[in-house]
Amino acid sequence: MSYVVLARKYRPRTFAQMVGQEHVVQALSNALTQGRLHHAYLFTGTRGIGKTTVSRILAKSLNCTGPDGKGGITAEPCGVCQACTEIDADRYLDYIEMDAASNGGKDEIKDLIERAAYKPGIGRFKVFMIDEAHQLSKDAFNALLKTLEEPPEYLKFVLATTDPDKVLPTVLSRCLQFNLRPMAPATVRDHLQRVLEAESVPSEDGALRLLARAARGSMRDGLSLTDQAIAYGGGQLTEAGVRSMLGSVDRSHARTLVQALSRHDGAAVLAAVDSLRSLGLSASATLEELALLLQQMAVEQAVPGALDAEDADTEAARSLLGVLAADELQLLYSMVLHGREELSLMNDEYGALTMVLLRFLAFPALGAATAPREVRSAPLRAPAPPAISVAKVQPSVKEVPLPATAVAVSPAMAERVSATGSVPDAAAVATAHEPSPFDGALADRWNTTFKALCEQGSVAALVRELAAQAGLVAIDDSATPHRWKLQVAREPLRNPALADKLAAALSVLLGHAVVLDIEAGSPTDSPAQRDAAERARRQAAAEATIEQDPVVRELMQQFKTARIVPGSIKPL
Ligand SMILES: [Zn+2]
DSSP, rough: OOOHHHHTTOOSSSSSGOOOOOOHHHHHHHHHHTTTOOSSSEEEEEEESSHHHHHHHHHHHHHOOOOTSSSOSSSSOOOSHHHHHHHHHTOTTEEEEEEEETOSSSSHHHHHHHTSSSSSSSSOEEEEETTTGSSOOOOHHHHHHHHHSOOOOTTTEEESSOOGGOHHHHHHSSSSEOOOOOHHHHHHHHHHHHHHHHHHOOOOOHHHHHHHHTTOOOOHHHHHHHHHHHTTTTTOOOOHHHHHHHHHOOOHHHHHHHHHHHHHHHHHHHHHHHHHHHHOOOOHHHHHHHHHHHHHHHHHHHSSSSSSTHHHHHHHHTTTGGGGGGHHHHHHHHHHHHHHHHHHHSSSSHHHHHHHHHHHHHHHHHHTOOSSSGGGGGGGOOOOOOHHHHHHHHHHHHOOOOOOSSSSOOOOHHHHHHHOOOOOTTHHHHTTTSOOTHHHHHHHHHHHHHHHHHHHTTHHHHHHHHHHHHHHEEOOOSSEEEEEEEEEEEEGGGHHHHHHHHHHHHHHTTSEEEEEEEEOOOOOOOOHHHHHHHHHHHHHHHHHHHHHHHHHHHHHHSSSOOOOOTTOOOOO
């Protein structure tokens, strides 16, 4: 006897067997019982959630004739009549499933509509099920619309989609819509347990929890994973086996990381990442497990006793409760979640993982905490934007009406500024702005550099504009990368993205890395100003040339009213 996969074997055949979609089941059952039938239904929800299953049960309900062949429309299809058995076996003449993902074309819909013209061959109703309906082309939708508007009595449409936003509003408005919900892990776990008992497959509770979590709300995925796990575990489900199959990271690693992070112990964080690397555990799975642990910690912190006491992981979450304040928990959770997207950007995922974790330690508000954690209840302040803090305190430190410094002030410094009201490095910042005897030389250098950049063709549009409008006020070449400080007056040009592009072009031109600090200020000798001055000079020269031209002079004398039209002289 061939093996039938669990997802298929345990596919619900009646509304009563549907798990986790009680709201949909209730509404449909009532409608069927009371004979309030709609001609088009739309089932929405993520994949593997039961849309096709509901559609089939609905088709059976509409066409069931009962064990004695005398039954009518019912919310409890018998399961033994021709309609019930053939729909279950996927060979009922009047139930047609079409997958718009592979048949998105107008022709297929045309064919469907032609078939709609004929009365059902054996059943009461023809039921057309269009899966992934949002993938129908606009033409196909429009062709369908006419039939949807005035369907024959015997025709029922079921549309299913994972993306209702992409279904035309005109179609949506003609359908009775049901939203199938993702299933909670506990619902999936309970169902898996029943299935495994029926299959006489021994299973550990931890294994079921891992499978239920990995199902991500889809019972079909949960059952498929269970199938794989049974094969993987040679007929039994152990937690260790399932963990290894899923590549999930043991809770103890996440726990070690939380402890290291809470102590702000960078060395322990690095050691933990090294250990993950040597065990070959995935960085992404580590962040996933970490996020889950933090989420459970936050829940238990906010509502003590809310976690499932039977879950083996609950104890870990509870034991860590004191180590992070609520705001720290939230911050770390957010970093961990966003960090997952960063992993793929690096060749070395463990390097990326290290960066994500160290980021938490980089927050001075947390790292500099001297007060005992118990009394720290103030909500976490995100570091104030450096530019504002510095600008605010600068005048009191040094009476130089300075523009804000956009770069070169670390969040740590900004934090110190807002904490102490003084700027330890302000003198250094201010010195950079003092007029330098080399200004003329710097301006020459920037102008030459600008021309070379233009010739190289590596700056265009706004980046070129930034370079043209900027004045070079300082170069620090004492260390690599060299730092060039530019001043520019127009705020939109002081955009970090433009600065990055300009720095990149500059680095290529000079053959070594350059970091740009762009600050607000009115340069007196920018390439644009030099260009404008040069144009003015050439204009004046051109006008002088014309006015001194003998022919022009003669004309002017002959015709007393003659004059040179302003602006009509253009230098060549
Ligand atoms: Zn039946």
